[in-house]
Amino acid sequence: MILFYKKAIQDILDNRFLNVITIITISLSILIVSALSLFFVNANDIMSSWKKGISIIAYLKPDIVETALPEIKGKIQGMYGVAEVEFISKEEAMKRLKEQMKGHSSLLADLQENPLPDAFKISLLTSSAGSKRVENLAAQIEAMPSIEEAEYGRRWLERFTNVFDLFRFTGYAMVGIFFIAVVFIVANTIRLVIYSRQNEIEIMRLVGATDRFIKTPFYIEGLIQGAIGGIIGLAALFVIFILITLNVGQVSSSDIFHIRFLSPGVLCGIMLCSIFVGWLGCYISLKQFLKYETG
Amino acid sequence: MIDGNDKSSIIRMFHVHKQYGVKKALIDINLDVFKNEFLFITGPSGAGKSTLLKLLYYGEPVSEGQILIDGMNVFRISCSRIPFLRRKFGIIFQDYKLIPTKSVFDNVALVLEAIGRKRQLIRKKVNSVLRMVGMEERSKSFPQSLSGGEQQRVAVARAIVGVPKIILADEPTGSLDSESANIIVDLLKGFHARGGTVIVATHDKELLRTTDNRIIHLKEGQQIK
Ligand SMILES: Nc1ncnc2c1ncn2[C@@H]1O[C@H](COP(=O)(O)OP(=O)(O)OP(=O)(O)O)[C@@H](O)[C@H]1O
Ligand SMILES: [Mg+2]
Numbered sequence: 001m002i003l004f005y006k007k008a009i010q011d012i013l014d015n016r017f018l019n020v021i022t023i024i025t026i027s028l029s030i031l032i033v034s035a036l037s038l039f040f041v042n043a044n045d046i047m048s049s050w051k052k053g054i055s056i057i058a059y060l061k062p063d064i065v066e067t068a069l070p071e072i073k074g075k076i077q078g079m080y081g082v083a084e085v086e087f088i089s090k091e092e093a094m095k096r097l098k099e100q101m102k103g104h105s106s107l108l109a110d111l112q113e114n115p116l117p118d119a120f121k122i123s124l125l126t127s128s129a130g131s132k133r134v135e136n137l138a139a140q141i142e143a144m145p146s147i148e149e150a151e152y153g154r155r156w157l158e159r160f161t162n163v164f165d166l167f168r169f170t171g172y173a174m175v176g177i178f179f180i181a182v183v184f185i186v187a188n189t190i191r192l193v194i195y196s197r198q199n200e201i202e203i204m205r206l207v208g209a210t211d212r213f214i215k216t217p218f219y220i221e222g223l224i225q226g227a228i229g230g231i232i233g234l235a236a237l238f239v240i241f242i243l244i245t246l247n248v249g250q251v252s253s254s255d256i257f258h259i260r261f262l263s264p265g266v267l268c269g270i271m272l273c274s275i276f277v278g279w280l281g282c283y284i285s286l287k288q289f290l291k292y293e294t295g
Numbered sequence: 296m297i298d299g300n301d302k303s304s305i306i307r308m309f310h311v312h313k314q315y316g317v318k319k320a321l322i323d324i325n326l327d328v329f330k331n332e333f334l335f336i337t338g339p340s341g342a343g344k345s346t347l348l349k350l351l352y353y354g355e356p357v358s359e360g361q362i363l364i365d366g367m368n369v370f371r372i373s374c375s376r377i378p379f380l381r382r383k384f385g386i387i388f389q390d391y392k393l394i395p396t397k398s399v400f401d402n403v404a405l406v407l408e409a410i411g412r413k414r415q416l417i418r419k420k421v422n423s424v425l426r427m428v429g430m431e432e433r434s435k436s437f438p439q440s441l442s443g444g445e446q447q448r449v450a451v452a453r454a455i456v457g458v459p460k461i462i463l464a465d466e467p468t469g470s471l472d473s474e475s476a477n478i479i480v481d482l483l484k485g486f487h488a489r490g491g492t493v494i495v496a497t498h499d500k501e502l503l504r505t506t507d508n509r510i511i512h513l514k515e516g517q518q519i520k
Contacts, residue, residue: 208384208409211375
């Protein structure tokens with residue numbers, strides 16, 4: 001086994017230029033992919049904190065008597081995906097409005113009668129905050145006889161979710177493309193190394209070396225490339241991350257911009273992916289190279 | 296018809312044909328090689344001497360016929376068994392086939408590394424074999440810096456280091472002066488004296504004239520009596 005490692009390292013040293021290029025390529029790809037993951041992890045955080053704030057306002061018909069309220073509330077409470085239901089009387093609504101319009105309260109002062117309806121503010125469970133679910137729930141609430149209208153940040157939410165999904169999709173596609181590109185590049189490097197050693201491999205075969213004996217150093221080489229590339233890529237991302245958070249920290253310390261780094265689990269996943277890429281590239285190359293064999 | 300357990304035969308060839316595309320390189324070869332035999336195969340250039348040796352270690356697949364090597368059926372061998380077939384042989388190639396990027400020592404050691412021997416044992420064995428062929432002092436040299444005769448001695452060392460049952464030597468004296476040639480022949484005789492089987496393909500007249508071993512003559516792919 002030590003022999004195999006020695007051979008693999010010798011191979012890497014013998015083909016330094018090729019290996020450096022390959023490792024740089026892997027590092028850059030890992031950097032880009034992990035930067036994307038970092039973006040999505042944080043964007044997801046922000047999304048879910050927004051989603052937590054998403055609520056439906058159900059306006060009651062004006063002729064609803066106060067005694068019917070608990071029953072309506074109970075019905076809404078029982079719907080799937082509802083977290084909390086809060087009654088906001090028209091007086092309460094007016095008070096809030098006035099508060100929001102502080103300084104312009106003269107506009108409201110002239111009102112003789114409170115034009116606002118009574119309403120329920122319905123907070124949703126985070127899990128049911130997708131735009132389709134909210135829409136369904138709103139429609140369901142609106143269908144209740146005592147409800148005049150159910151309102152939510154419809155357009156805005158829909159569009160935002162769509163854009164985010166598009167982003168996410170593009171992200172996946174990019175990760176896929178990078179994956180294929182890197183596998184291809186590793187495969188190519190290994191293939192060039194194989195070509196440069198074809199004579200040697202042929203002789204090894206003739207003196208009775210098994211395929212396993214011949215292939216193992218190449219696999220180790222691929223795995224080392226993947227591992228080093230992964231480490232460099234993630235280290236670079238970490239440096240960039242530190243620089244960004246230091247800068248952002250100076251501009252605003254508010255917790256809207258609470259950016260977090262990738263979790264150890266995700267980091268491990270990316271590392272494993274990187275190593276897997278090294279292995280796969282090797283596998284493809286060796287598979288091809290076996291085809292040239294006549295016996 | 297073919298008995299792999301025959302006490303005295305280590306190689307049996309039975310109606311063997313070999314074709315390269317349309318070119319018939321060997322036609323209906325029937326040959327038994329006995330254990331501890333020293334056999335010569337000769338014939339003009341292109342007669343099929345190298346081809347015959349290649350069929351034995353599956354350097355080329357057989358087109359037709361049966362070959363049994365020490366109980367292994369070469370015609371029906373699976374890919375994964377080929378390395379084990381080849382370990383029965385020590386092969387000395389017409390063009391030496393040393394690895395130019397490896398030292399003399401590493402070239403010889405490769406055979407033992409491939410079969411998973413321990414490093415200490417490898418060092419001991421390789422050094423003793425290099426001493427036997429008189430190349431001990433050059434063990435750190437690279438093949439290019441050696442003369443043809445020296446390279447051939449390294450090739451012999453590599454062929455015998457794994458203690459094979461059979462040595463196949465393709466023109467072992469082909470491009471050597473008579474002194475170097477004698478060294479090689481003596482090494483092969485030494486291997487034979489220790490109980491090994493040797494097959495030498497050659498058209499070295501001198502070599503054939505001075506031997507009383509069996510000689511197989513090939514011409515245009517056919518065995519001539
Ligand atoms: N790989 C190959 N493809 C096609 N034809 C081949 C191949 N190898 C050998 N031949 C042909 O088969 C015939 C026998 O070749 P072989 O090398 O066995 O001859 P030889 O007896 O060893 O000759 P020499 O004394 O020159 O080494 C020759 O006509 C040669 O051209
Ligand atoms: Mg020949």
